[in-house]
Amino acid sequence: MSQTGNKSSSDGETKPQTLFVNKCIRGSKFRSPKAENRKESNDLKTTAFRPSDETPKPNMMKSPGEARARFSSKAARKGPESLHGAAYVWSLCTLHGVPALPPQPTCSSSDSSVLYNESNRQWILLTTNHKLHVQICFFLCSLLLALLPSLPDLEELDISWNDFIGRTLHLLMQQMHLVSKLKILRLGRCRLTADDVRALGEALKALPELELNLSWNSKVGGNLPLILRTFREGSKIQMPELVDYALTSEDGAFVGQLLLRLQNLEVLDLSINRNIGGSLNSIAQGLKSTLTLKVLKLHSCGLSQKSVKLLDAAFRYLCELRTLDLSCNKEMSGGFEDSPGLAVLEHLEGLDLHQCSLMADDTMWLTRCIPFLSSFQELDLSANRKMGSSSENLLSRLQFLPALKSLLINNCALESETFTALAEASVHLPALEIVNLSWNKCVGSTLKLLLETLKLSTSLQVLRLSSCSLATEDVALLASVIQTGHLARLRKLDLSYNDSICDAEWTIFCQNLWLLKELTKLDISLQPSAFQERGQWFRHLLCAVTKLPEITEIGMKRWILPASQEEELEGFDQDHKSSIHFDHGGFQEADFSRLN
Known part of the structure; x- marks a missing residue:
């Protein structure tokens, strides 16, 4: 329970009873x-x-x-x-x-x-x-029931991830009248049964405005009407979370009807319900009445090309939408052509299309929409390998998104021309905080194209270049950028799975690492098939670590530790007391304390 302290009255005396704000x-x-x-x-x-x-x-x-x-x-x-x-x-x-x-x-x-x-x-x-x-x-269920009479002002009850709730929820529901002020109930991943669902539905008749989260309870599928039938038209419910319910097509149709009653809805998350694609027509019709909707998540919902057309028609009514997640719906591939609906979402801030098998026509559609999305802050196109060769125009258009903070384009099979277009556009993105280019081999030996961006991006906090075939000159470039005082706000740096970097360049990099005062995580692990002995750079790494006040984890998987450096590690452990974890992935492992 979280609560505030006792509040004082106007005459300065403390009230005898504690005011619960968010219990x-x-x-x-x-x-x-x-x-x-x-x-x-x-x-x-x-x-x-x-x-x-x-x-x-x-x-x-x-x-x-x-x-x-x-x-x-x-x-x-x-x-x-x-x-x-x-x-x-x-x-x-x-x-x-x-x-x-x-x-x-x-x-x-x-x-x-x-x-x-x-x-x-x-x-x-x-x-x-x-x-x-x-x-x-x-025993735990009895303990919880015993506590409820002592909590008459309870507003939020979160007992998620408790197996003991399954098959015993009816006992708890019989006591819900003791917490009549309850506003939020979370029962995620509690192994609820069909009987639990029925008991919950009966109890909700007395609490029709309750915010409910039953995510990751697969037995809810097929029984959704038993729970949500009590929601009245004009309900103030803002966020029913329906993630991984194993919803059936019939449940999806019911959700569509339910949306007509929830005009105040702000968040709708139907993710990981793979069978509702067939009932998306009903859901899309319901979305047209949710004019206040700000977040729509349909991650891994079995959406098809037809689904795209249905959603496109609904977008025209969702003028307040801020976040749209359509990720992991591979069957949508090719369905975005001639779908202008996204362009009307002028307040859209985040779009997630990762692992959607986007093709050339889809990329062209997104390219046309980008100039209209001036509020855009987050774009995730990762794991769309088919769009790599056709995304040059799309990436060049990113310059029209000056507020962009997060760009995830890892594992997209980018080619040299597309990477060049991205580098040229990124100079116009001063707000960038997160950039992920991992698993794009074209970055190797061409990181210099991002030099101006790295110098100008004063907000950059996360840079991921894993498995980019980085060459020696790339690491030297990165070290020089750090040395000149740029990347000062960097918190996470991932250079893992780049095995071609020589010992001398690692040394230069580690000598300048201490300048990244806000760095919390660094990963320089090798690929699973590669094992190398650490060189002299390791001593410089240990020296840099003592000057990094925020560092907590360093990934070094598959780097072999010689006996001489093992002694250095032992001395380091004895001289410092903090919590830096050197992750060797089980090969060799040591925990160090951080200098207070």
């Missing part, structure tokens, strides 16, 4: 086990788990304003449906002051153990026992 229970997102172990290895204690007599009790809270609870159970699995062999991690409860369950001696059970993290007051269960897992699931 929520969130499912936490976990780092990888390696990251957890590095951070918490000194804080974990092992104990036996006793839910029967040591359950945290709500009366331990001194006041609602002091209560903080977080429930999460994101499992790291070998397969999506696997329970055995999983490591279940959650925070049982964080209450005021003392942890609910005191640390115990090491558990001797061979199939389960419970770890306690003192710094975060979190309990972590590691188990391969299915029955134990089920017991814990019901």
